Amino acid sequence: MSDDATAFVPGHVTGFFSAHPADDPAVAGSRGAGLTLSHGVTVTVEPAPETTVSLDGEAVEMPPVADVLRALGVTAAVDAESDLPLGAGFGVSGAMALGTALAANALYSCGRSENELVTLAHVAEVRAGTGLGDVVAQARGGMPVRVEPGAPEYGRMDGIPARPEIEYVAFGGLSTADVLSGDTSALTAAGETALEELRAEPTLDRFIAESRRFARDAGLLTDRVETAIDDVRAAGGDGSMAMLGETVFAVGSGLSDAGYDPERCRVHPAGATLRSE
Amino acid sequence: MSDDATAFVPGHVTGFFSAHPADDPAVAGSRGAGLTLSHGVTVTVEPAPETTVSLDGEAVEMPPVADVLRALGVTAAVDAESDLPLGAGFGVSGAMALGTALAANALYSCGRSENELVTLAHVAEVRAGTGLGDVVAQARGGMPVRVEPGAPEYGRMDGIPARPEIEYVAFGGLSTADVLSGDTSALTAAGETALEELRAEPTLDRFIAESRRFARDAGLLTDRVETAIDDVRAAGGDGSMAMLGETVFAVGSGLSDAGYDPERCRVHPAGATLRSE
Numbered sequence: 001m002s003d004d005a006t007a008f009v010p011g012h013v014t015g016f017f018s019a020h021p022a023d024d025p026a027v028a029g030s031r032g033a034g035l036t037l038s039h040g041v042t043v044t045v046e047p048a049p050e051t052t053v054s055l056d057g058e059a060v061e062m063p064p065v066a067d068v069l070r071a072l073g074v075t076a077a078v079d080a081e082s083d084l085p086l087g088a089g090f091g092v093s094g095a096m097a098l099g100t101a102l103a104a105n106a107l108y109s110c111g112r113s114e115n116e117l118v119t120l121a122h123v124a125e126v127r128a129g130t131g132l133g134d135v136v137a138q139a140r141g142g143m144p145v146r147v148e149p150g151a152p153e154y155g156r157m158d159g160i161p162a163r164p165e166i167e168y169v170a171f172g173g174l175s176t177a178d179v180l181s182g183d184t185s186a187l188t189a190a191g192e193t194a195l196e197e198l199r200a201e202p203t204l205d206r207f208i209a210e211s212r213r214f215a216r217d218a219g220l221l222t223d224r225v226e227t228a229i230d231d232v233r234a235a236g237g238d239g240s241m242a243m244l245g246e247t248v249f250a251v252g253s254g255l256s257d258a259g260y261d262p263e264r265c266r267v268h269p270a271g272a273t274l275r276s277e
Numbered sequence: 278m279s280d281d282a283t284a285f286v287p288g289h290v291t292g293f294f295s296a297h298p299a300d301d302p303a304v305a306g307s308r309g310a311g312l313t314l315s316h317g318v319t320v321t322v323e324p325a326p327e328t329t330v331s332l333d334g335e336a337v338e339m340p341p342v343a344d345v346l347r348a349l350g351v352t353a354a355v356d357a358e359s360d361l362p363l364g365a366g367f368g369v370s371g372a373m374a375l376g377t378a379l380a381a382n383a384l385y386s387c388g389r390s391e392n393e394l395v396t397l398a399h400v401a402e403v404r405a406g407t408g409l410g411d412v413v414a415q416a417r418g419g420m421p422v423r424v425e426p427g428a429p430e431y432g433r434m435d436g437i438p439a440r441p442e443i444e445y446v447a448f449g450g451l452s453t454a455d456v457l458s459g460d461t462s463a464l465t466a467a468g469e470t471a472l473e474e475l476r477a478e479p480t481l482d483r484f485i486a487e488s489r490r491f492a493r494d495a496g497l498l499t500d501r502v503e504t505a506i507d508d509v510r511a512a513g514g515d516g517s518m519a520m521l522g523e524t525v526f527a528v529g530s531g532l533s534d535a536g537y538d539p540e541r542c543r544v545h546p547a548g549a550t551l552r553s554e
Contacts, residue, residue, distance in 0.1 A: 102438055113422070113479035114436035141547060145390070152435070159391035161379055163551045202390035270418060270547030274440050 004046040006275040007102035009095035010268035011037035011084045012137045012144075013168070014243040015211030016218075018191030019184045020149040025126035026119055029149030030133035031195055033207055035249070036141050037166060039083035039265040041092055042275075043099025045107050048077035055080045055096070064097035067124035072101070074108045083265075087173035089245025094134030097121040098272050106274055114139070119151040129181065141271035143207065145198065162204040163269060167239075167255040167262035171224045172246040179220070179244050190217035208251065211240035222246050231258040281323040283552040284379035286372035287545035288314035288361045289414045289421075290445070291520040292488030293495075295468030296461045297426040302403035303396055306426030307410035308472055310484055312526070313418050314443060316360035316542040318369055319552075320376025322384050325354035332357045332373070341374035341401035348397045349378070351385050360542075364450035366522025371411030374398035375549050383551055391416070396428040406458065418548035420484065422475065439481040440546060444516075444532040444539035448501045449523040456497070456521050467494035485528060488517035499523050508535040 017032030051069050053062045054077075065078055078100050084090040098121040105112050112120070122135040136155055137144040143160035179187075194210035212229065215221050221229075225241045228248040232239040237254025241247065248255065255262035294309030328346050330339045331354075342355055355377050361367040375398040382389050389397070399412040413432055414421040420437035456464075471487035489506065492498050498506075502518045505525040509516040514531025518524065525532065532539035 105438055109480075111478055111480055112438070113476070114419070114438050116479075117438060142391070142550065158429070161382055161389070161391050161394060161551060199390070201388055202393075203386075203388055269550040273419065273546040274438060 004044055005103040005106040006042060006044045007099040007272060008040055008042050008275060009099040009138050009272040010040040010141060010270070011095065012091035012134045013037065013089060013247070013249050014133060015207055015240055016191050016194040016214030017133055017243055018188035018195070019132055025123040026151040027154050028126045028132065029122070029136065029146070029151070029155055031146050031149050032133060032191055033143070033145045033160070033195065033198055034137055035143045035166060036138060036268045037090070037265045038268045039263065040268065041080050041082045041084070041095035041099055043096060043103050044079045045100060045103035046077045047107065048075055051075045051078070053078045055086065056082060062093060062096055063128045064093055064121065064124035064130060065100045067127060068097050068101045068120050069104060071120045071124070072104050072108065072110050074104055074110070076104055076107070085170045087245065088170040089174070089242030089247045091131060091134030091138055093128070093130045094121065094125050094138055097124045098135050098138055102272060102274050115152040119153065122151045139271045141268050143204070143267055145202065158202070160202050160204060160207055163267045164204060164251050165264065165266050166249055166251065167253065167264050168242070168247060168249040169228060169255055169260050169262045170245060170247040174244045174246055187218040190214045204251065205238070208238045208240055215241040220244070228255070228260065231260070234258065281321055282380040282383040283319060283321045284376040284549060285317055285319050285552060286376040286415050286549040287317040287418060287547070288372065289368035289411045290314065290366060290524070290526050291410060292484055292517055293468050293471040293491030294410055294520055295465035295472070296409060302400040303428040304431050305403045305409065306399070306413065306423070306428070306432055308423050308426050309410060309468055310420070310422045310437070310472065310475055311414055312420045312443060313415060313545045314367070314542045315545045316540065317545065318357050318359045318361070318372035318376055320373060320380050321356045322377060322380035323354045324384065325352055328352045328355070330355045332363065333359060339370060339373055340405045341370055341398065341407060342377045344401035344404060345374050345378045345397050346381060348401070349381050349385065349387050351381055351387070353381055353384070362447045364522065365447040366451070366519030366524045368408060368411035368415060370407045371398065371402050371415055374401045375412050375415055379549060379551050392429040396430065399428045416548045418545050420481070420544055422479065435479070437479050437481060437484055440544045441481060441528050442541065442543050443526055443528065444530065444541050445519070445524060445526040446505060446532055446537050446539045447522060447524040451521045451523055464495040467491045481528065482515070485515045485517055492518040497521070505532070505537065508537070511535065
């Protein structure tokens with residue numbers, strides 16, 4: 001057993017989605033599409049007699065992380081460093097759950113496969129109500145399309161073959177749990193339409209256009225987000241809203257060109273991975 | 278339309294496999310496990326009135342590449358640069374087919390999804406008889422386990438969560454087409470057993486051990502390969518044979534420690550990807 005193990009998990013921004021609850025959390029999930037980001041979460045796991053979790057040096061309550069460790073039958077000190085804000089639609093909680101699964105499995109030689117580890121993290125996120133599709137997307141990398149919902153045994157993924165630079169501005173958080181626990185029927189209808197359109201034309205431009213339409217039709221746009229998207233488009237760029245956060249993402253230099261002061265990263269080519277030994 | 282487009286595809290070494298032919302080449306494939314390598318093939322596609330293919334500056338006949346371009350309805354000049362020898366079990370032909378699919382789709386805005394592009398390359402490889410499982414493994418990255426054979430619509434993948442350094446020595450080639458066109462029943466029985474054992478314990482060590490057993494039981498070991506594997510093990514390391522080439526791979530510094538002069542790389546964290554725009 002090594003002294004610690006580390007995994008990197010890309011951030012994930014969902015552009016549109018439909019919610020597919022189910023009694024079995026491995027079957028539950030979302031359909032939709034998004035982009036994984038080169039900005040992400042680095043999770044280091046060390047042996048400890050009692051589980052503790054920190055994010056950027058601060059102790060945090062993170063039920064999915066504790067749930068993953070319980071499922072593996074271990075305790076550990078989990079330290080996460082994130083490039084991304086929490087609760088703003090970047091999948092930070094999913095990244096912490098998945099990074100913990102990968103790193104703890106390596107540290108304690110638990111002998112699980114990648115699909116098994118992704119399933120543990122997905123199930124923990126669904127149980128906590130903090131996400132439905134981030135974990136499977138973060139496991140895949142690129143621009144993931146969730147064709148069928150659920151953990152790897154049940155779900156099905158495709159991808160958009162594009163690797164653009166991305167800018168983003170996070171104005172604040174939206175509660176994933178609040179949105180997902182409300183009436184999701186309008187949202188799901190808009191998400192299903194967007195997915196059908198994207199699958200007929202799986203390109204970056206179509207993804208952004210369908211994401212914008214979804215944000216509007218699902219009634220999730222806030223004033224600040226709507227203004228920023230309009231500004232990006234007026235400057236000749238394209239962007240949309242991260243689901244679920246008060247966050248705007250744009251292709252290339254779209255937000256800079258519109259006079260914002262965004263973070264810059266890229267679509268990440270890889271899924272979550274252990275740091276090389 | 279840009280002037281050119283480039284994709285990188287990791288090399289892929291199969292440790293063990295079973296062959297699953299089918300009338301539909303998208304259904305045909307192999308089950309088994311392997312490792313993708315940070316050494317791979319960089320494919321650049323430029324518009325051209327007639328399709329030409331070169332590998333490391335030399336014109337080559339590469340039927341799967343031509344087949345992929347035909348399926349996309351385009352012609353192009355395809356230039357591949359490879360870190361890896363051709364015909365020695367590294368999946369170079371699969372990499373060229375998959376890299377061509379990704380790059381030509383981007384260059385000509387063909388609007389295919391990643392699964393569709395992987396399927397085109399997989400079908401082209403199966404038709405040419407040059408491979409059954411490299412393309413889907415190269416599309417995934419990491420240490421891919423082919424749980425069910427075939428293109429993404431039919432197959433199912435898992436992975437071993439390990440990212441070790443890898444050394445390899447290529448003594449020479451074996452003809453994939455010759456082996457696959459012969460009686461594959463002993464090979465397939467050995468491959469099925471190995472997969473079952475690996476799925477019960479999806480670890481790097483088990484992968485190497487099952488690969489060694491497969492190479493022996495399938496009757497594919499050559500004298501040079503057997504000697505090199507014995508040398509690696511005598512020096513305290515572990516390794517096996519690349520299917521299908523007269524190639525030995527070892528974990529960490531296994532071949533160096535045994536006195537060989539190997540190439541060094543890593544398990545690659547990502548699948549095939551367009552170079553960022």
